[in-house]
Amino acid sequence: MAEYKAKDIQVLGGLDAVRMRPGMYIGTTSSRGLHHLLWEIVDNAVDEGSNGYATRIEITLNEDNSVTVEDNGRGIPVDIHPDLKVSAVEVVYTQLHAGGKFNTNNYAYSGGLHGVGASVTNALSEFLEVEVYKNGYVYYQKFTSHPDSNNPSKIISGDPVEPLKKMGKTDKNGTRVTFLPDTRVFGSVAMNYEVVNKRINELAFLNNGLEFILNDKRQSDDLSQSLKKIYKYDGGIADFVKDINQNKIPLHLKVLFGEGQNEVMKLSFALQYTNSYSETVVSYVNNIPTPEGGMHETGVKNAITKVFNAYARKRGLLKDKDDNLLGEDYREGISCIISVRMSNVQFEGQTKTKLGNAEARPAAEQIVTDLLTDMLEKEKDIGDIIIKKSIASANAREASRKAKELTRAKNTILNSNLVGKLASCTGKDYSKNELFIVEGDSAGGSAKQARDKKYQAILPLRGKPLNVERSRLDKVLENEEFRSIITALDTSIGDDFDLQSLKYDKIIILSDADQDGAHIRAILLTFFFRYMKELLMNGHVYIGMPPLYKVSKKDKVMYAYDDRELTNVMNEIGRSPELQRYKGLGEMNATQLWDTTMNPESRVLMRVTIDDAAEAEKMVTMLMGDKVDARRSFIIEHADFNKDKDETFESYV
Numbered sequence: 061m062a063e064y065k066a067k068d069i070q071v072l073g074g075l076d077a078v079r080m081r082p083g084m085y086i087g088t089t090s091s092r093g094l095h096h097l098l099w100e101i102v103d104n105a106v107d108e109g110s111n112g113y114a115t116r117i118e119i120t121l122n123e124d125n126s127v128t129v130e131d132n133g134r135g136i137p138v139d140i141h142p143d144l145k146v147s148a149v150e151v152v153y154t155q156l157h158a159g160g161k162f163n164t165n166n167y168a169y170s171g172g173l174h175g176v177g178a179s180v181t182n183a184l185s186e187f188l189e190v191e192v193y194k195n196g197y198v199y200y201q202k203f204t205s206h207p208d209s210n211n212p213s214k215i216i217s218g219d220p221v222e223p224l225k226k227m228g229k230t231d232k233n234g235t236r237v238t239f240l241p242d243t244r245v246f247g248s249v250a251m252n253y254e255v256v257n258k259r260i261n262e263l264a265f266l267n268n269g270l271e272f273i274l275n276d277k278r279q280s281d282d283l284s285q286s287l288k289k290i291y292k293y294d295g296g297i298a299d300f301v302k303d304i305n306q307n308k309i310p311l312h313l314k315v316l317f318g319e320g321q322n323e324v325m326k327l328s329f330a331l332q333y334t335n336s337y338s339e340t341v342v343s344y345v346n347n348i349p350t351p352e353g354g355m356h357e358t359g360v361k362n363a364i365t366k367v368f369n370a371y372a373r374k375r376g377l378l379k380d381k382d383d384n385l386l387g388e389d390y391r392e393g394i395s396c397i398i399s400v401r402m403s404n405v406q407f408e409g410q411t412k413t414k415l416g417n418a419e420a421r422p423a424a425e426q427i428v429t430d431l432l433t434d435m436l437e438k439e440k441d442i443g444d445i446i447i448k449k450s451i452a453s454a455n456a457r458e459a460s461r462k463a464k465e466l467t468r469a470k471n472t473i474l475n476s477n478l479v480g481k482l483a484s485c486t487g488k489d490y491s492k493n494e495l496f497i498v499e500g501d502s503a504g505g506s507a508k509q510a511r512d513k514k515y516q517a518i519l520p521l522r523g524k525p526l527n528v529e530r531s532r533l534d535k536v537l538e539n540e541e542f543r544s545i546i547t548a549l550d551t552s553i554g555d556d557f558d559l560q561s562l563k564y565d566k567i568i569i570l571s572d573a574d575q576d577g578a579h580i581r582a583i584l585l586t587f588f589f590r591y592m593k594e595l596l597m598n599g600h601v602y603i604g605m606p607p608l609y610k611v612s613k614k615d616k617v618m619y620a621y622d623d624r625e626l627t628n629v630m631n632e633i634g635r636s637p638e639l640q641r642y643k644g645l646g647e648m649n650a651t652q653l654w655d656t657t658m659n660p661e662s663r664v665l666m667r668v669t670i671d672d673a674a675e676a677e678k679m680v681t682m683l684m685g686d687k688v689d690a691r692r693s694f695i696i697e698h699a700d701f702n703k704d705k706d707e708t709f710e711s712y713v
């Protein structure tokens with residue numbers, strides 16, 4: 061490790077630009093941008109940990125919505141920058157892109173590469189305080205964002221109150237940062253516990269042995285007893301795979317785990333097969349998720365296919381006359397985590413979450429080929445199980461291809477039936493059209509009467525669509541409910557999916573606010589997650605939110621979407637109103653359905669994110685998968701569906 065001095069920090073500019081255009085630096089000032097402030101600070105601490113200097117990172121969500129991140133690393137350098145004449149600490153928090161992370165001499169691999177630096181967090185905070193424990197002393201500095209005294213309409217961002225100050229003695233080492241996001245920038249400055257918890261847990265999996273502590277001082281009846289969680293995984297991503305598979309039935313107990321490096325990257329992977337038919341491959345670059353995949357993922361997939369084919373031949377499980385199996389055969393039922401560390405990463409794709417570096421493909425392929433080949437030599441029992449399963453997948457693929465061909469041939473005849481169910485719209489501008497997938501024929505009938513014929517198409521679903529989890533593609537294609545959805549959207553599915561052919565901008569699921577409705581919604585989301593993921597990635601899927609209550613008095617009618625709103629509405633409408641609780645969409649007449657749920661001017665829609673869908677998939681797996689115990693305990697835990705909205709089944713969808 062080269063000696064690190066303040067002069068090594070590169071300087072690229074000031075903070076006012078950040079406040080002027082926050083979007084340029086953190087993407088948005090919505091909830092996502094707010095959390096970005098925290099990730100910038102956490103990234104720095106994680107870098108210190110993954111480079112072997114810190115063992116512990118503690119994150120505290122404080123009562124005033126400020127957040128504290130403390131690590132026990134070396135502490136940010138406190139010496140004076142030769143050109144800027146201020147401490148390195150001050151440079152880190154006041155200069156854009158400051159820090160060793162852009163100078164690869166100091167950090168070989170850095171999670172912050174796609175980050176913009178801690179100074180952005182300072183620029184967008186009301187205050188930021190830092191304490192450095194180093195050389196036996198505590199050093200302290202505070203920054204604030206405040207109006208300019210000469211021009212009060214202008215805010216000076218992240219301004220040092222005083223230079224870095226040497227305080228009392230300490231025997232600790234490390235860095236402690238507290239910041240309060242600025243309400244002048246963000247709509248709400250309260251971090252979401254679930255979002256933070258999920259990411260901290262993920263970081264703990266990705267950095268094995270590094271201890272993360274998450275405190276939430278806001279969540280407690282007794283203030284002295286805040287919520288505290290500790291995450292530390294000595295098994296790293298192998299533990300991650302077990303976690304993903306906790307409700308599935310594994311085909312082999314031992315997780316295959318490997319770690320290696322070459323000139324391009326350091327790579328680790330962990331995989332385990334289950335008896336499920338789906339493929340779960342989750343990849344990261346420098347701790348950043350890459351849901352769109354990219355070169356590293358392709359390299360690993362190629363290696364898996366090649367290594368297993370070679371192994372199968374060597375073991376006589378594939379004969380000379382047999383064709384090689386395809387990649388998809390080896391990925392059916394796989395749960396695989398890939399974590400790569402490399403420098404100069406380039407992100408591409410719709411959401412800039414796809415690794416573009418061409419050199420990463422052969423590099424990843426080489427590392428995994430070597431490791432997996434050796435591993436299978438030692439684990440022939442596991443190898444043979446995987447090959448047998450994959451041969452079964454290949455046979456099913458062949459059967460499914462035949463079924464698909466048949467389906468295509470039958471299409472013209474069958475579709476005439478299906479089109480009978482679909483009430484299509486007349487408008488030809490697909491970017492304005494909406495497809496409502498409606499639970500039940502009676503609600504479907506009201507929706508057909510109520511709709512705006514030009515833009516809104518209605519597809520009523522009869523009964524529960526089939527359980528996607530337990531069926532291979534060929535069964536999904538046979539199911540009438542799914543066939544009608546596929547036909548209506550016109551995109552095809554799976555590998556053949558083509559977003560360009562999509563006939564609707566919004567696909568809106570309308571189901572009842574009861575257990576069955578939630579179930580149907582979860583199954584539909586699982587179907588989209590498995591076979592039309594791009595629909596979700598591009599934000600085309602929505603959930604309609606019908607009201608739960610109708611409150612009326614004479615000719616005044618109001619609706620309430622939850623119990624809290626009901627109280628407000630009851631108060632507003634005055635004495636002795638008539639109250640109706642909608643048990644299903646079918647109880648609404650066409651006008652009511654239009655007013656409350658379909659009219660773009662007044663309706664409430666929830667856009668489904670890929671995370672929501674993944675969560676729904678997990679739940680569907682649990683409820684319908686093979687693991688009876690998990691299913692039973694889940695149902696018992698969540699049995700009272702009318703308890704509190706946040707606690708019900710619905711919140712899992």
Ligand code: 0RA
Nearest residue numbers: 064104105108133134135136160235
């Ligand atoms: C560069 C060099 C040194 C430490 C750090 C960065 C560092 C930065 C952060 C940010 C949060 N926690 C941190 N911990 C360490 C080492 C300097 C030296 O050895 O004196």
